[in-house]
Amino acid sequence: MSNFKIIETGIADLVIIEPLVFEDERGFFLESYNKNHFEKLGLKMEFIQDNHSKSKKGVLRGLHYQSKHSQGKLVRVTKGAVWDVAVDLRTESPTFGKWYGLELNEKNKKMFYVPEGFAHGFLTLEDETEFQYKCTDFYYPEYDSGIFWNDDILKIEWPISDYGILINELVISDKDKNLEKFDYEKYYF
Numbered sequence: 001m002s003n004f005k006i007i008e009t010g011i012a013d014l015v016i017i018e019p020l021v022f023e024d025e026r027g028f029f030l031e032s033y034n035k036n037h038f039e040k041l042g043l044k045m046e047f048i049q050d051n052h053s054k055s056k057k058g059v060l061r062g063l064h065y066q067s068k069h070s071q072g073k074l075v076r077v078t079k080g081a082v083w084d085v086a087v088d089l090r091t092e093s094p095t096f097g098k099w100y101g102l103e104l105n106e107k108n109k110k111m112f113y114v115p116e117g118f119a120h121g122f123l124t125l126e127d128e129t130e131f132q133y134k135c136t137d138f139y140y141p142e143y144d145s146g147i148f149w150n151d152d153i154l155k156i157e158w159p160i161s162d163y164g165i166l167i168n169e170l171v172i173s174d175k176d177k178n179l180e181k182f183d184y185e186k187y188y189f
């Protein structure tokens, strides 16, 4: 018996994790990580940094990766909602350059494991969205890298208008507005 259910995405190692939610008259309880249960499901990783960000609706963060010290990230939303995206940057992977996206929100309580060798980003769909994640490596600003969110080759289908967000009202950091294009010839990982 596991407290977690794994859903495959079609991209190797990139999985959706549904925690078992125990509800009662007080509210709910869930395990957001359990080393033993994860290992029994084939998810062997060691987390060494936890992060938490809060964003208003229409914020787009990403697509980020570290060129060295690549981070695996176990991501989830504890308040609000995001549309979360991972891009396979593993040069030898049959799905190199492919992306997968899904909604993570406080109701569905889904988690997403984005392994090392991927770029990651998200769009917030509600105000006051809180995003929390565990990482398998530390943050190294000198290796902080990324790919432009609206890259012509990746063609990520961000559900911007579906949520009544106007493209020219997206809130994106200056750093993220100036990220590189995706390059099939580049060796990422």
Ligand SMILES: Cc1cn([C@H]2C[C@H](O)[C@@H](COP(=O)(O)OP(=O)(O)O[C@H]3O[C@@H](C)C(=O)[C@@H](O)[C@H]3O)O2)c(=O)[nH]c1=O
Pocket: 051, 053, 061, 062, 063, 064, 065, 073, 120, 121, 122, 138, 139, 173
């Ligand atoms: C990511 C990070 C940032 N910082 C600092 C640097 C900067 O001054 C401030 C904000 O950083 P950023 O603008 O890079 O934050 P943000 O855009 O939220 O970065 C995050 O985006 C998502 C999509 C990811 O996948 C994460 O791994 C991370 O890259 O926080 C840390 O001190 N440690 C960290 O681990």
